[in-house]
Structure formats: C-alpha cells, structure tokens
Amino acid sequence: MKITVHYKSGVSQVFIVPAEIQVTEFRKMAEKAGGAVLRVEFSSFNSKSRLCHAREGKF
Secondary structure, eight states: OEEEEEETTSOEEEEEOOTTOOHHHHHHHHHHHHSSEEEEEEEOSSSOOEEEEOBTTBO
C-alpha cells in the first residue's frame, strides 16, 4: 500500500508499507521519520486515494 504523509512542517513523504501494518505502528514510524503529522493519504496501486486528517492524535 502507498501512503503519503503530510507533516505540519509542510513536507510530504511517501511510504510503501504492507497492508497489514497496524495504524499505531505506522504513525510512530512516520512521526519518527518526519515529525508531527498533519494528514495522511492511503492508496493502493489500483484504486483512488483516500484522505485522512490527524485529529486528537489519531488518524
């Protein structure tokens, strides 16, 4: 699964991760890589992107 993370700093980063990864595990990995998360876009290689916003420490 392709996941694009948009950070509060304005930087975006694309991650390629297995579909079975837990959200909390991925969030920790993304924050360690780039800081506070603003929003996350989940997409598979065959379907349209889905957009999620970080709210109250969750996405």
